[in-house]
């Protein structure tokens with residue numbers, strides 16, 4: 109039983125952007141046997157679209173991402189910048205950033221909310237949750253050059269960490285407050301929990317059950333060339349963790365615990381492990 113107290117938040121650092129998407133659109137009238145559809149859904153930038161699979165190389169390691177609507181999408185809801193992909197194609201990495209880049213200076217995130225975004229309470233509630241459970245502070249942007257804009261998107265998505273300049277958290281109508289907390293986690297530098305470099309100690313990925321084109325959502329972050337830290341042990345309760353049935357093609361699990369058992373996706377709030385990870389980063 110992996111009850112992780114400390115979780116993980118694989119922190120990221122370097123570049124990135126995450127976006128999320130399709131959040132839950134739980135249909136309350138789902139048949140009882142389809143339990144996985146009653147759960148919160150893993151985020152996706154462009155639900156139902158797999159775009160064009162592109163491959164690159166970073167430090168000798170092959171990486172795969174999807175090019176959808178002009179965006180470079182990694183792991184479903186993570187948006188890569190052109191600079192990152194350039195790095196992935198064997199060009200110079202931007203800066204020498206290391207692990208400290210991508211963090212918001214003084215743990216302060218400047219933000220704006222696009223006036224056209226419906227249900228803005230999703231954003232304000234998610235921000236309030238982060239502020240109540242972490243050292244991160246969110247301040248409405250005035251003239252700062254690095255900031256996040258929450259806006260309407262086709263799904264739920266965000267960059268990983270502070271990219272520099274304006275960056276977005278994209279929220280479709282189906283993105284819940286929980287999904288917004290998740291996307292903000294990406295913007296702060298958190299990776300998906302199941303992409304930790306040590307995840308094979310905790311889970312088995314069942315590739316044969318993953319929707320075609322989404323296999324990359326289950327790739328370790330290090331395979332992209334991200335520099336990160338795995339804090340604590342893998343946290344099955346993390347808001348950054350996929351559920352056993354996320355991106356399943358056939359109703360069978362895509363991720364199980366080492367003992368073969370399944371687990372639920374959690375998109376209610378930060379876990380103790382999420383808080384520990386952010387505390388370690390900031």
Ligand SMILES: [Zn+2]
Nearest residue numbers: 126128151185
């Ligand atoms: Zn995500």
